[in-house]
Amino acid sequence: MTDATQHMPSASAPGKTFKSLTVQDERTKQRNAREARFRLYGIAAIGAGLVFLVILLSAILSNGLGAFQQTFVTISVPLDPAKLDKKGERNIEDIKKVSTFGYAPLIQNAMLAKVQELGLETPLVKGKDMKALLSASAPAQVRDYVIANPDKIGETVEFRLLTASRVDGYLKKRVTRESIERDKNIDAAHLDLVDALVPAGVIAKQFNMDFIFGADASESRAEQAGLGVSMLGSLFMMLVVLVLSLPIGVAASIYLEEFAPKNRWTDLIEVNISNLAAVPSIVFGILGLAVFIQFAHLPQSAPLVGGLVLTLMTLPTIIISTRASLKSVPHSIRDAALGIGASKMQSVFHHVLPLAMPGILTGTILGLAQALGETAPLLLIGMVGYIATNYPDGLASGFLDANSAMPAQIYEWAKRADPAYYERAWGGIIILLVFLLTMNIIAIILRRRFERRW
Amino acid sequence: MPVLWLFLIVLGLALLGYVAGRARALASAGGDRRRLHSLPNYYGTNVAMFVIVPAFAVLVVWLLVQPLIVDARIAALLPDTAVSDTSTVGLVMSDVRRVAEGLDLAVSTGAMSEAQTGALQPDDARAKLADLGVALGSDVTGDILAAAQSYRGQSATGNLLMTIAVLVMAGLGLFVAFRRSDKDYRARNTVESGMLAILIFAASVAVLTTIGIVFSLIFNTIEFFKLYPASEFFFALEWSPSFSGRGGGSTLGVLPLLWGTLYISLIALLVSVPIGLFAAVYLSEYASHKVRSFAKPLLEVLAGIPTIVYGLFALLTVGPLLVEVFGANTVGWMSGGTAVMTAGLVMGVMLIPFVSSLSDDIINAVPQSMRDGSYGLGATQSETIKQVVLPAALPGIVGAILLAASRAIGETMIVVLGAGAAASLSLNPFDAMTTVTAKIVSQLTGDADFASPEALVAFALGMTLFVITLGLNIFALYIVRKYREQYE
Numbered sequence: 001m002t003d004a005t006q007h008m009p010s011a012s013a014p015g016k017t018f019k020s021l022t023v024q025d026e027r028t029k030q031r032n033a034r035e036a037r038f039r040l041y042g043i044a045a046i047g048a049g050l051v052f053l054v055i056l057l058s059a060i061l062s063n064g065l066g067a068f069q070q071t072f073v074t075i076s077v078p079l080d081p082a083k084l085d086k087k088g089e090r091n092i093e094d095i096k097k098v099s100t101f102g103y104a105p106l107i108q109n110a111m112l113a114k115v116q117e118l119g120l121e122t123p124l125v126k127g128k129d130m131k132a133l134l135s136a137s138a139p140a141q142v143r144d145y146v147i148a149n150p151d152k153i154g155e156t157v158e159f160r161l162l163t164a165s166r167v168d169g170y171l172k173k174r175v176t177r178e179s180i181e182r183d184k185n186i187d188a189a190h191l192d193l194v195d196a197l198v199p200a201g202v203i204a205k206q207f208n209m210d211f212i213f214g215a216d217a218s219e220s221r222a223e224q225a226g227l228g229v230s231m232l233g234s235l236f237m238m239l240v241v242l243v244l245s246l247p248i249g250v251a252a253s254i255y256l257e258e259f260a261p262k263n264r265w266t267d268l269i270e271v272n273i274s275n276l277a278a279v280p281s282i283v284f285g286i287l288g289l290a291v292f293i294q295f296a297h298l299p300q301s302a303p304l305v306g307g308l309v310l311t312l313m314t315l316p317t318i319i320i321s322t323r324a325s326l327k328s329v330p331h332s333i334r335d336a337a338l339g340i341g342a343s344k345m346q347s348v349f350h351h352v353l354p355l356a357m358p359g360i361l362t363g364t365i366l367g368l369a370q371a372l373g374e375t376a377p378l379l380l381i382g383m384v385g386y387i388a389t390n391y392p393d394g395l396a397s398g399f400l401d402a403n404s405a406m407p408a409q410i411y412e413w414a415k416r417a418d419p420a421y422y423e424r425a426w427g428g429i430i431i432l433l434v435f436l437l438t439m440n441i442i443a444i445i446l447r448r449r450f451e452r453r454w
Numbered sequence: 455m456p457v458l459w460l461f462l463i464v465l466g467l468a469l470l471g472y473v474a475g476r477a478r479a480l481a482s483a484g485g486d487r488r489r490l491h492s493l494p495n496y497y498g499t500n501v502a503m504f505v506i507v508p509a510f511a512v513l514v515v516w517l518l519v520q521p522l523i524v525d526a527r528i529a530a531l532l533p534d535t536a537v538s539d540t541s542t543v544g545l546v547m548s549d550v551r552r553v554a555e556g557l558d559l560a561v562s563t564g565a566m567s568e569a570q571t572g573a574l575q576p577d578d579a580r581a582k583l584a585d586l587g588v589a590l591g592s593d594v595t596g597d598i599l600a601a602a603q604s605y606r607g608q609s610a611t612g613n614l615l616m617t618i619a620v621l622v623m624a625g626l627g628l629f630v631a632f633r634r635s636d637k638d639y640r641a642r643n644t645v646e647s648g649m650l651a652i653l654i655f656a657a658s659v660a661v662l663t664t665i666g667i668v669f670s671l672i673f674n675t676i677e678f679f680k681l682y683p684a685s686e687f688f689f690a691l692e693w694s695p696s697f698s699g700r701g702g703g704s705t706l707g708v709l710p711l712l713w714g715t716l717y718i719s720l721i722a723l724l725v726s727v728p729i730g731l732f733a734a735v736y737l738s739e740y741a742s743h744k745v746r747s748f749a750k751p752l753l754e755v756l757a758g759i760p761t762i763v764y765g766l767f768a769l770l771t772v773g774p775l776l777v778e779v780f781g782a783n784t785v786g787w788m789s790g791g792t793a794v795m796t797a798g799l800v801m802g803v804m805l806i807p808f809v810s811s812l813s814d815d816i817i818n819a820v821p822q823s824m825r826d827g828s829y830g831l832g833a834t835q836s837e838t839i840k841q842v843v844l845p846a847a848l849p850g851i852v853g854a855i856l857l858a859a860s861r862a863i864g865e866t867m868i869v870v871l872g873a874g875a876a877a878s879l880s881l882n883p884f885d886a887m888t889t890v891t892a893k894i895v896s897q898l899t900g901d902a903d904f905a906s907p908e909a910l911v912a913f914a915l916g917m918t919l920f921v922i923t924l925g926l927n928i929f930a931l932y933i934v935r936k937y938r939e940q941y942e
Binding site for chain 2: 049
């Protein structure tokens with residue numbers, strides 16, 4: 001304000017007393033308070049967003065890290081020849097005839113022997129009572145070992161066996177004494193025994209490699225379930241997506257950016273791409289079900305079909321980012337190429353495309369990351385409800401045989417009734433996020449390292 | 455395998471053509487590449503292209519059309535008695551295909567000779583095939599076995615013809631292009647127009663996808679409306695599919711599902727729009743460069759997290775937490791963890807970065823001169839934002855909110871895991887409700903027969919969803935674009 005305005009009596013407010021400019025009047029105070037409040041809302045909004053992020057990540061970590069640890073019991077099992085190889089000829093066919101039911105009593109008795117050897121007081125005095133402590137997969141593990149090493153029959157071998165998921169849950173505080181009151185699988189006496197066995201070092205939590213690389217297990221054996229097979233399923237799907245969507249996406253972008261004349265057809269394609277990018281992913285699942293499975297009779301639950309559906313879904317993303325990086329290559333490059341006699345096609349493929357490549361790869365990796373986490377379309381083409389227990393044998397089987405995928409497997413675990421599977425689902429999410437994080441970091445590094453600013 | 459072999463043979467011929475064509479062109483110029491019209495490699499590529507493109511076109515078309523023709527011919531051969539009242543021609547045909555595949559498997563693994571399959575009796579066919587791991591749903595009748603045999607015969611003839619046709623096309627292409635390879639032949643122009651055709655085809659994939667979506671939705675929706683009255687689908691106030699899987703007794707009204715969808719989306723928007731918008735305003739108007747480069751990527755991490763993670767978060771963390779606060783122990787509004795509120799809150803969190811980054815772009819597009827004008831008149835920063843920037847950006851922000859709404863309506867995993875399974879027309883946000891997307895999943899992943907209205911309704915729901923989201927998207931993009939043009 002100038003001096004003139006200061007000394008001029010205000011016509012609109014006669015009789016109003018004038019104060020010094022350095023003293024804030026009521027209205028200015030209000031306005032400044034409003035300003036401060038508004039600013040605070042903004043900070044609060046960002047804070048809220050960041051708090052949500054922290055809550056989400058800490059929920060994932062606190063619930064999921066447990067899945068990487070599993071409770072094992074270490075016991076020496078005498079491989080009794082009278083039970084495992086009655087004829088005594090060490091004939092592999094005869095040994096294979098003994099089913100897991102034949103192995104279960106051996107392991108249970110070995111467990112009981114261990115308990116008695118330690119002199120622990122317990123009302124559980126029969127071998128069968130130990131069944132509740134051990135995983136249902138333990139006999140199969142011992143049987144596999146015996147079939148692989150038939151010469152060990154008759155010796156006493158130390159095994160590291162999975163405990164039952166209730167025992168694992170007890171050590172991880174998921175199962176409590178109150179929660180097992182109506183549980184038929186385990187009772188308080190077992191938990192007392194577990195409490196005694198832990199200090200003895202017989203039962204211990206250890207890093208669980210099988211969760212990362214193992215196969216899924218049936219509903220009743222949460223302790224055995226792993227993500228390995230569905231990880232392979234995801235890998236094969238991503239291969240399909242990469243092989244199809246990169247060339248098609250790049251070709252489409254080159255056409256639209258470099259060659260397309262401005263006409264109705266081009267407009268139609270452009271509108272189509274921007275709309276496809278916003279179509280709900282479940283609709284792509286319906287498309288996959290109707291076209292690839294109903295019409296083309298491709299096998300259900302196959303990674304190939306999943307890959308095709310995800311390709312269609314990621315194409316718009318890849319096209320949009322590829323076009324942006326083609327657009328950022330300056331025109332002088334094209335003009336120079338044309339000027340020394342290159343054809344239009346040569347200028348694009350020999351000069352523009354290589355310069356745009358880092359941007360294209362970044363966009364493709366981000367597109368793949370999006371496809372990797374996508375679940376909804378996979379549900380419709382049958383990738384849930386399928387228990388992925390077998391590794392694919394060979395490349396063709398990897399693409400064509402029924403499999404699951406990481407997010408579908410997580411969903412499957414979240415749907416199961418046993419709360420032990422929830423921990424697996426959170427753990428699966430940690431692995432999935434590690435993959436996504438890695439892909440994003442690679443994309444960022446590519447961008448930092450190779451992208452040119454013109 | 456034969457198709458794979460055929461594929462490899464054609465590729466081999468193409469490679470051969472490449473080398474031969476290149477050599478012939480060079481020879482015609484007497485080894486002096488300056489006298490060629492195009493670079494030598496173009497001559498090779500030209501020949502390879504003439505080998506591959508027609509041969510593969512024939513291969514693809516043949517692979518698509520042959521099953522249709524064979525199916526139609528076999529279905530015509532089937533006597534009326536082969537199709538009983540409880541089944542359809544489609545079901546019988548799938549049995550026929552299954553038997554034929556089983557016999558093929560038997561021959562290829564050596565379990566049966568070709569003569570043995572001919573002499574196979576209907577009575578023991580099922581047991582024989584079961585030995586090979588081919589499970590059949592029902593007993594094999596004589597009609598089906600005979601049809602399967604002629605199916606195999608026709609398929610084999612078709613495959614033979616296909617092999618011949620493909621190889622002839624490849625050979626013809628090789629011959630013609632090789633003859634043409636001459637120093638004056640404009641090989642580069644041919645190759646480049648071929649490449650342009652490939653580029654155009656790739657660009658059309660997007661259009662083909664849309665056409666595929668529309669057709670797969672429309673055909674199955676029409677099929678559904680033949681079995682179930684459209685008026686009831688659109689206006690019935692109840693959703694209660696029967697679980698018998700055989701149809702009958704279901705009420706499939708879309709309204710309760712739409713209500714659930716909109717209710718959840720509304721809550722999601724109530725969470726995400728204020729937070730997202732204020733965050734965008736702060737980041738673009740107030741935040742220092744340092745804060746911005748730190749907070750913006752962190753917020754966008756929320757957008758990069760897969761929806762299955764949010765779904766699990768809703769089911770296992772937010773749901774139980776809400777029950778603790780609003781459940782039977784306190785006010786008793788909420789009976790179970792899955793509820794509109796659970797899904798809505800989590801979806802709101804997911805949409806925050808979506809709203810904030812779109813609004814951020816739009817606010818940044820408002821010209822600085824408008825702000826400066828406002829400051830010049832003595833307005834504070836918040837007054838400028840409220841009275842100048844936001845009104846100017848309003849159309850764009852509305853567009854962003856509409857896009858977020860379309861996201862929320864189409865979101866699947868969060869509602870499948872967090873919203874519940876019972877359709878209801880309740881007003882209580884703590885009730886379990888279900889949505890269009892959740893029902894698409896449950897109707898198509900259940901055991902229902904694929905031709906029953908209970909399964910087909912999913913396509914009608916998908917159509918509804920597609921139309922709503924497409925409408926919202928087009929409208930939002932229109933608004934955003936129109937607004938952008940104003941200031942550019």
